[in-house]
Amino acid sequence: MMLPKALRWFNTDARHYQMTCQSTLFLYGCLFLGFDVPWWLPAAFIGTTLTTQYLFTKALGLPHFDFRSPLISGLSLCLMLRTDTIPLAIFCAALGIASKFMIRWRGKHIFNPTNFPIVFALLFLDGVWVSPGQWGSAVWVAFLIACLGAMVVTRATRSDTALAVIGFHAAILFGRALYLGDPLAIPLHQLQSGTLLVFAFFMISDPKTTPYSRPGRILFALLVCLVAGWIQFGLFRPNGLLFGLAACSPLVPLIDFVLPGPAYRWDRASNQTKGMSHETSTTPSGLGGLPLPHGAR
Amino acid sequence: MKRQLHRVGLAVCLCLTAPGSPAHAFCGFFVGKADTKLYNKASKVVLVRDGDKTIITMANDYQGDLKEFAMVIPVPTFIEREQIHVTSNAIIEHLDEYTAPRLVEYYDEDPCRTIVAMESRALGSMPAAAAAPPVMAKELGVTVEAQYKVEEYDVLILSAEESSGLETWLKQNGYRIPEGATEVLGSYIKQGVRFFVAKVNIEEQEKLGFTFLRPLSVAFESPKFMLPIRLGTVNANGTQELFIFALTRNGRIETTNYRTVRVPSDVELPLFVEKEFSDFYTAMFSRQVEKEDMHAVFLEYAWDMNWCDPCAASPMSPQELEELGVFWGGEPNRNGGDARNAFVTRLHVRYDAAHFPEDLFFQETGDRTNFQGRYVLRHPWTGTADCSEGKDYRARLAARYAQDAKTLQDLTGWDPKEIKDKMALNGQADPKVDPATGQKWWQRLWQKRKS
Structure with a gap:
């Protein structure tokens, strides 16, 4: 039977879900949100x-x-x-x-x-x-993105990074609003951003460029959010999270050194096809008995 | 001492929006002038931005007693006298006309031969003005950092330590501050902004011979590329209309914290819309606002200032651009362009506090794709066309009319029957309907037998 076979193949790698979600979001954006x-x-x-x-x-x-x-x-x-x-x-x-x-x-x-x-x-x-404003702030769109994204990261076991980013970012936004005496509608509006959710679920949650251990990832998310907050509210530049991630990425090896954890493999995330590698390897062996996360994502 | 109360036009100014006068079109001649007031309570702001340098020009159509008018605008830096300039309404009107949504006409060719013609006309918004108040105490934590006389305006640059002090000071000095402004002022104060307060010096204005408010320009350098709209929503009754005209060097601007959406464009409409273009556009715009749940900013025009097609007005001259603050005018652009090295973006926002809780933040994009709100009337060929192509042409007309009617209905929400009736009066009747009885052929088919 072709269908069960295709489904089995689909289940072999969490990235298949990710590709499906990204394609769906992109088509939605083009068809209904007028992406440029x-x-x-x-x-x-x-x-x-x-x-x-x-x-x-x-x-x-x-x-x-x-x-x-x-x-x-x-x-x-x-x-x-x-x-x-x-x-x-x-x-x-x-x-x-x-x-x-x-x-x-x-x-x-x-x-x-x-x-x-x-x-x-x-x-x-x-x-x-x-275009950080391209998704708008329609709640249901944000919800849709969150659901689709959550599915991906759950399968890729990196939902902790995404949730930590959203949590820390929300804390900064609400903290700032409380300090300024702004109505909560403002941080809520800022939080209802499709761009934030896309960043959290599809970019920073990439297990290949985040720390191996959970405490490391939480720390990493915090650092990214702090830098992002400074860029957005201190330097008044848009896309703070994107810059924050780039600025903090070189710290990942250091975080891995201080807070070590097991390396990540996509095929393990899907608990399927043991030993199968989808990555672009540049070194054939692992470190300390663990397979090295080679290549992208 | 009798103190004059100044009605504070907070944040962005208020102004009426009327249509711009038309202009020449590229291929064809001008037909008429859309001389209708489209929007009430509309503000117009011109933002010239390159790098961190910003020149903001605010036009206000305040209609009341000028003695009562004042304007308070949060500004990110201290403003020196030379950073303030009074400009003319005509320039902003010109920019408005140049960027206005436009109606274009085409004439079908003789299906058995050829011919063309075209016209255009435009919808515009309108001009406005500004005004302001004087000085008093400082114990309230309010510092009058500077006081200037700029042509007919008295301008103050204020900083404050807390909002209640600022509010008290403003009230003591005769400014009517709306309820609910304290929190917003407080938020701005904590963000370290100054307040630019302007009111009209009536004596000076009389000397200069003006009886209306002229737009005020302020130039400053700040990474903040934004427009403070929050103060303006504090005391607003209902929604407000805001037009933002941006002049940039590289490409169109967009809002970073709200979605920027293009207005529907390049659609063919029934001919009767020519007489009701203003009604059509306002109805269509309202429907788009509704469709986006009032959470979007609308792009009405994005174009290289060197040209237009069709032109609702001629492009701004280099002198006019310079007057608005385009300081890089003389430099060559990356495409080797001339002195009109500016890209214009026209954004239109209908907002209130509930749907736009945050100020508008912008960014300049690298997008130089031209876009215009353009609506097309296509006149059918009315001459004889006895060839076989002529018969095919007539057969296609019915479908075209039906499509035009549906487009209009979808865009405006107007009653389909009313649309069809008006189309019939303009010679765009459904051929299936008898013009005398208004009945379709099958409605007439067995009527006689029944009677």
């Missing part, structure tokens, strides 16, 4: 991430090409990054995947392959932007 997306943008993002991953796989002589990680990176870029220029779209997508292979520490990539090119582009390139 020309037809070529998803093609450029996804085509480039897949191609770049393939080229690095070949160049580094890795055992096999895994389409999932670059596809997720491409879809994440579709959800967040906007540009009118095809070369810029290609550059950003390639930069994200390249960073995954080239900026590493002890077999683990430092930067989230979606976050890195976005922050780089916002800082150094003209003609690229992120």
Whole structure:
């Protein structure tokens, strides 16, 4: 039977859920929220991430090409990054995947392959932007995103990072409102942001670029939120969380050193097909008896 | 001493919105002027922004006694005298007309031959003004950091330690502060803002020979790219209308904390809309606001200032742009453009405190895609067309009329029967309906037998 077989395959990797959720959200955004997306943008993002991953796989002589990680990176870029220029779209997508292979520490990539090119582009390139207001604040949309996202992270066992980010971010927003004497409608409005939920559930919850231990991840979430709060309310710049994540990512190896934990494997998260690796490995063995989390996501 | 009470126009100004006068169109000639007042209680703000440099111009259509008018605006930095400028309403009207949603006409070609024509006209918003009050005590924690006479305006730059002190000071000095403003003022004070307070100096105004409020511009440098709307919602009865015209170097602006949505555009409408364009646009806009649950900011125009197509008004001249504060005008842009190196964005917001609890925050994007609110009238070919293409053409007209009627109904919520009746009067009757009886052919089919 084809269907049960397909479902079994679908269940082998939590990223399949993630891809489905991201695609659904992207289509929803394009069809119902009027995203500023020309037809070529998803093609450029996804085509480039897949191609770049393939080229690095070949160049580094890795055992096999895994389409999932670059596809997720491409879809994440579709959800967040906007540009009118095809070369810029290609550059950003390639930069994200390249960073995954080239900026590493002890077999683990430092930067989230979606976050890195976005922050780089916002800082150094003209003609690229992120629309933090694109999801609006309609409660049901936020709810939908939360549900879909929760499904992904639960399967990927990283819901703790997402929830910690939302919790700390909410604490900062409400704390600020209380200090300023603002009505609670203001932090509530700020919290009802689809962009926040997309960030929490689809970006920072990436198990490959967050600390291995739970206390480490909670600490990491706190640091990201503090930096984000300073950027948003101290420097008055939008997209504080994106910058916060990029600024804190280099601290992950240090957090892992101080608060060590078991490395993450996507296939284990799905408790299926033991020993099967979907990652782009650059080193064949693990550290201290644990498999190393290689490659992206 | 008899103290004059100043009605405080908080945050953004109030102004009436009337249609802009039309202008020439690229291909064709101008037909008429949409001379209707579209929105009540509308404010117009021009934001010129590049890097952290901002020039904000506020136009107010305050209609009451100018002696009673004052304006309080939170500003992020101290403002020196040279940072304040009084400009003319005409410039803002021009910008309004240039960016206004427009109605365009086309004429069908002879299906057996060719021909073209086109016209346009535009809807606009309108001008406005500003005003302000004088000085008094400082024990309330209020510091009058500066006091300027700027043409017909008396301007104060205030800082305060707490909102109750500021409120008391303002009241003591004859400003009517609405209930509920204390908390909002307090929030701004804690964020370290100053208050720009302006009122009209009637004597000075008489000397200058003006009888209306002229727009005030303030230039400052701050990373904050925002518009304080919260004070304006404190005492508002119902919703308020705000137009934001942004002039930037690289691309359109959008709100970062609310969704920016394009108004429906490039749709074909029944011909009778020509006479009711203002009604159509206001009805359509209201429906869009409703559809978005009043949580969105609407994009009505985004265009490179060097051109337009069709033009509702000619592009702003480099001198006008400079007057509004486009300080980078002379520099070449990345596309090698001329002195009109500006991209204009027109945003339209209908807001109240419940749906827009937070101030509007913006960002400039790199998006230079042109967008305009454009509505199309397509006149049918009325000459003879006896060729076979002519017969096909007539057959397609019925479907086109039906589609136009449905589009109009969807966009405005107007009664479909009324739409069809008005279309019939304009020669856009459904061919299935007998113009004499208003009945469809099948309604007439067995009527005689029944009678």
